[in-house]
Amino acid sequence: DAGITQSPRHKVTETGTPVTLRCHQTENHRYMYWYRQDPGHGLRLIHYSYGVKDTDKGEVSDGYSVSRSKTEDFLLTLESATSSQTSVYFCAITDREVLANYGYTFGSGTRLTVV
């Protein structure tokens, strides 16, 4: 979807280094999410945001932090990358308060490899 962009699309990084993934939206949606996708696990929520400077943890938040200083940008940071964080990361947005009833719009993903 052209209204949501993730960068970078691919990244290889070394264990112990910090990594920041960016999600940028042009839809002015209030809610933004970071998921990771791993074989056998589907999509798991890392963190989400319900407004500028308002964020909360998901089910797999350990080792990750987020920031949202502007409506359009939601950053995911791996403070010290580990091999277990090798995954495909998806950003999602919605403007609906009861979000699940209407579904998300997902970005195209960032494939992160930690070596």
Add this chain to the structure above:
Amino acid sequence: GQQLNQSPQSMFIQEGEDVSMNCTSSSIFNTWLWYKQDPGEGPVLLIALYKAGELTSNGRLTAQFGITRKDSFLNISASIPSDVGIYFCAGSGGYQKVTFGTGTKLQVIP
């Protein structure tokens, strides 16, 4: 936490065949959603279901919200090559709480 069991994990079918996949939960959901993920892309919403027993169609796709509210089914009729991808179910029990299934990988043989 809640878990969604999606089956089958993967399937190979001949072009033109019908496909069925399902999702079961240990918990009750108020909403069921079905997404499709093309290779290298993010999931895209196909169908949303809001009421137990509801049957909803989107072209060749038909999905049902199980009566028990613990399961949902997706059927694809007369499959075509572009149906290839991973299909995810997702369930929601309430505000800001969504659980995704593990996905069904569909391959269509021309």
